[in-house]
Amino acid sequence: MNKQLLVLGCSQTKRQTPGLLPAIERYDGSYYRVLRRYLRERQWPDNLSIAVLSARYGLIGGFTDIEDYNERMNQQKALEWAPKCQSILNAWSRDHSQIHFSLGKDYLPAVEQAIHSGLKSKMEVFEGPIGIKLHQIKNLLENTGAPERHKPKLPEPGSGKVSYFLPDWDDLLDEHFDFESDSFSDLTRQQRNDKHCCVLMQPQKICDGILVSLAQHVTSKGPLRRMVGTDSTSLAPKNLRRRFGLGNDQSLFGDCGAFSYVNEDEPAISVEQALALYDLYGFDFGASVDHIPVPVIERNGEKIKLSEEERIARVEKTKQNAAIFIELAKQRQVSFLPVGTIQALNADECAQTACDYHSMGYRYLAIGGLVPMHDTVVEETVRKVMTAVSSLKPRPWVHLFGIFRPKLQSLFRELKVDSFDSASYFRKAWLRSDQNYLARNGEWYAALRVPMTSDGRTRKRLEQSGLNIEQLKAKESQVMRMLCQFDRDEINIQEVLDAVIDYDELLTRSSDASSLRLKYQKTLADRPWKKCDCPFCQNAGIHMLIFRGSNRNKRRGAHNTLMLYGSLDSTYHDTINQLELKK
Numbered sequence: 001m002n003k004q005l006l007v008l009g010c011s012q013t014k015r016q017t018p019g020l021l022p023a024i025e026r027y028d029g030s031y032y033r034v035l036r037r038y039l040r041e042r043q044w045p046d047n048l049s050i051a052v053l054s055a056r057y058g059l060i061g062g063f064t065d066i067e068d069y070n071e072r073m074n075q076q077k078a079l080e081w082a083p084k085c086q087s088i089l090n091a092w093s094r095d096h097s098q099i100h101f102s103l104g105k106d107y108l109p110a111v112e113q114a115i116h117s118g119l120k121s122k123m124e125v126f127e128g129p130i131g132i133k134l135h136q137i138k139n140l141l142e143n144t145g146a147p148e149r150h151k152p153k154l155p156e157p158g159s160g161k162v163s164y165f166l167p168d169w170d171d172l173l174d175e176h177f178d179f180e181s182d183s184f185s186d187l188t189r190q191q192r193n194d195k196h197c198c199v200l201m202q203p204q205k206i207c208d209g210i211l212v213s214l215a216q217h218v219t220s221k222g223p224l225r226r227m228v229g230t231d232s233t234s235l236a237p238k239n240l241r242r243r244f245g246l247g248n249d250q251s252l253f254g255d256c257g258a259f260s261y262v263n264e265d266e267p268a269i270s271v272e273q274a275l276a277l278y279d280l281y282g283f284d285f286g287a288s289v290d291h292i293p294v295p296v297i298e299r300n301g302e303k304i305k306l307s308e309e310e311r312i313a314r315v316e317k318t319k320q321n322a323a324i325f326i327e328l329a330k331q332r333q334v335s336f337l338p339v340g341t342i343q344a345l346n347a348d349e350c351a352q353t354a355c356d357y358h359s360m361g362y363r364y365l366a367i368g369g370l371v372p373m374h375d376t377v378v379e380e381t382v383r384k385v386m387t388a389v390s391s392l393k394p395r396p397w398v399h400l401f402g403i404f405r406p407k408l409q410s411l412f413r414e415l416k417v418d419s420f421d422s423a424s425y426f427r428k429a430w431l432r433s434d435q436n437y438l439a440r441n442g443e444w445y446a447a448l449r450v451p452m453t454s455d456g457r458t459r460k461r462l463e464q465s466g467l468n469i470e471q472l473k474a475k476e477s478q479v480m481r482m483l484c485q486f487d488r489d490e491i492n493i494q495e496v497l498d499a500v501i502d503y504d505e506l507l508t509r510s511s512d513a514s515s516l517r518l519k520y521q522k523t524l525a526d527r528p529w530k531k532c533d534c535p536f537c538q539n540a541g542i543h544m545l546i547f548r549g550s551n552r553n554k555r556r557g558a559h560n561t562l563m564l565y566g567s568l569d570s571t572y573h574d575t576i577n578q579l580e581l582k583k
Helices: 030-041 075-093 130-142 197-201 214-218 271-280 308-332 347-360 375-389 406-414 424-431 456-465 469-487 493-506 513-526 535-545 550-566 572-582
Strands: 004-009 048-054 058-061 098-102 123-125 163-167 209-213 251-255 285-287 296-299 302-305 337-342 364-367 397-400 419-421
Touching: 004 030, 004 130, 030 130, 030 271, 048 075, 058 075, 075 098, 098 130, 163 550, 197 535, 197 550, 209 214, 214 271, 251 271, 251 337, 271 285, 271 308, 308 337, 308 347, 337 347, 347 364, 347 375, 364 375, 375 397, 375 406, 424 550, 456 469, 469 493, 469 535, 493 513, 535 550
Parallel strands: 004 048, 004 098, 098 123, 163 209, 163 419, 209 251, 251 285, 285 337, 337 364, 364 397, 397 419
Antiparallel strands: 048 058, 296 302
């Protein structure tokens, strides 16, 4: 690919908001406004990288988070930065066919060494007054051939058709994992080029979109993890639609991940950060910044009860953030659809907040804080909110954050809830003892646990137990071999069942071997993986029912999610009732 790197000088005009912002959002000079205006209508070009030359930070990727500051570049500072700039440009040049500079005269000494070095053939300096430079930047952007931004296609609010979003938990899998030898296709994730489960499940679709939490941005994990100054990943955003394999009929939904910072006094994400990240990463929907008014928080292992005043303050903070969020979204003509996140202390307050948000201009609403609530509280809250919004014109879209609640699904459908997100069926694959695999007939099956002796935690426990690890490794290999033989009809069910239970008892995994044996016998006797046509069951066979490592467990979770998604079609009510009867 003919990849271009554009290096811009920092600007004196900045967005003077506290906290951190990506550099290309922090600076608000004419170069940056032109760039953002282009990106309102276009996806981030695959062949474009952006860097910034700053008086304070030197040469950094455009997605590096920086604070507000007031420091001017001069030729002396530029010369001090020059050796480091040359080193950085040398590294970046390996991935770019051409590097363009749009810099003022005080900035040029920082890069002149690089321009006149062996990289000269790759370098282009935009010259002339600011109007000409802006024209050159516009030409560069237009020549990238970036496609138009995705336009979400969801059913009309209140249509009765529910949409499902799968929360992202960095669910990447080794496409070529060898189940027979229990080995990865390569040593590291980067070399393996792991893919998201939604990509590997294609052509079958398991959701209407992906929900991504901005809380990843304060961590070192996930596609939105914080960028580091000169790392090449800080030059352009990850293409999230491609990462998740989203089609034109699927959407990218961003929220703030409020449960991840529930124990803090303030949200970990600012309103300005949320606006910037939603826009830069091409989200279709972006939720306002909320803070959950939980009754109890935990700090340093100690449970702390929040006073009513503290809980009310969290609700008010959420409302204030929502008001600022929608106002700035209008001013900046953001490309995503703003979603007002509702937090309240009771159902009546939730309903009133929904009406207040609608008056602010929100046409998409989401009820937050439902996850820890009992079904009766969830029912009352959702019923009152939906009753309140049913008379609003236009009727807003309503999303439920983080819950599925099978027993309430008929009610949600009756009230015309528009969408929800939940990872419960995905995570059941490894968080339950008896409901790990959902068959097409609505039956839940237990996965056969075959712990890996190579797992660090398992080995530590084994070393403390005094068991012979080498003998256990031989037993483990025998069990895996026998399960594969059973899948090929080479041995009978009792032989493999005895081997699995014997291995389990050696590891003291269960205090009730007879109950476990019955569950495993049902799994082996029914062979549900043989009756499923999803890509994972077709390729992995019995390994879909083996509780062992993320490449099996997360494939099983994706399969469960496919079953859940399939239950939301015309057979919705029958399937949900069947699931509940089988629980």
